[in-house]
Amino acid sequence: MTDASNVRQQPRRLTELSNVHDFLEEIRLRPGMWLRGGSLQHLDSMLIGYRAAMAVHGIDEHDFAFWAPGSQGPFAEWLWQRLGRHSAIGWAIEIEREVQEGGVPAVELFFSLWDEYRRGPQSTAG
16 A cells, blocks of 8 residues: 555646656556556656656756666665565566565555655665
């Protein structure tokens, strides 16, 4: 289950967003609009594009937790620790694999894990 206190009730224009966190909150608000079939692989692709656009435009978003050249990013590293394993195939596919048995939508599990990740290192226990 996602942290309902973080969920915005009304969508914003893209020009009103200031970072990847704002962008992800817009996706959380209307995942069906952004992610065909609820695919986290589509989300991963969008975040790689977001990162590439930042590089092209010389923007440094210091807490960008996803893909960077040569790295899956801090979120993936945290996830490997959280799941007790490492994966070369990426966080999106691993989360989708996790839900195959649990019956929870992949997008919902992603946002639950994202909220946990953002709360900090104390949430990795368990």
